[in-house]
Amino acid sequence: MSKILTAYFSASGTTAAAAKKLADAAGADLYEIRPAVPYTDADLNWRNQNSRSSLEMHDGTSRPELAEDDLNIAQYDTVLLGFPVWWYIAPTIINSFLERYDFSGKRIIMFATSGGSGFGKTVENLKLSAPDAEITEGKLLNGMSSAAMKQWVESLNL
Numbered sequence: 479m480s481k482i483l484t485a486y487f488s489a490s491g492t493t494a495a496a497a498k499k500l501a502d503a504a505g506a507d508l509y510e511i512r513p514a515v516p517y518t519d520a521d522l523n524w525r526n527q528n529s530r531s532s533l534e535m536h537d538g539t540s541r542p543e544l545a546e547d548d549l550n551i552a553q554y555d556t557v558l559l560g561f562p563v564w565w566y567i568a569p570t571i572i573n574s575f576l577e578r579y580d581f582s583g584k585r586i587i588m589f590a591t592s593g594g595s596g597f598g599k600t601v602e603n604l605k606l607s608a609p610d611a612e613i614t615e616g617k618l619l620n621g622m623s624s625a626a627m628k629q630w631v632e633s634l635n636l
Contacts, residue, residue: 481553482506482636486560487571489517489531493591496619497560500589503628504636506558511575514543524564535565541574551579556636558616560589566598576607584608587634589616 484506486497494510501508521530534540551557559575561568568590576586586608588600597615604613617630 482556482558483509483551483554484558484560485509485511485549485575487511487513487562487569487575488560489522489562489569492620493560493562496589496591496622497558499622499624499627500558500560500619500631503624503631504558507554509549511561511571512545513571514545531564531569534570535567537570540570541577542571544571544574544578547578549579551581551584554584556585556587557581558589559586560591560619563590563592563595563597563600563618566595567600567603572604573607576604576611581608582610584611586611586613587616588614589619591620592618 482504484497484501484504486493488494488497488510498508500506517530523529524532526532534542559572561572588597590597596618601613601615619627622630
């Protein structure tokens with residue numbers, strides 16, 4: 479049996495709620511990916527081209543600093559990696575997380591929450607940050623029941 483981590487970034491709490499249910503369903507450890515400088519409501523205003531999130535997402539080299547960098551990733555075989563979908567990809571803090579640790583040989587299965595879009599080019603984008611990991615698109619977990627989440631986890635053969 480592999481050791482599983484559910485790691486997530488949540489800007490508003492929606493992804494956090496899904497991550498907690500997923501970690502429970504998978505019997506996984508839970509880790510929150512937090513920015514060194516927390517996002518404010520103004521930072522998250524995607525309608526404002528000068529908001530922090532808009533500027534980060536329009537700059538492919540943006541890598542927000544992580545609040546912590548003490549995760550022992552070596553103990554995990556599989557990482558369930560969650561985030562809200564921003565501009566059809568993962569927020570750039572996910573790239574920061576993937577570039578901070580060595581994910582070589584690890585299986586990364588994405589999950590996300592979204593107000594309407596799918597994963598877009600997320601797998602392609604994140605593979606650049608963890609080239610030696612197996613990254614696969616998982617599911618959008620918006621409003622998924624605990625029973626449905628458990629069924630999805632079972633289908634992953636973790």
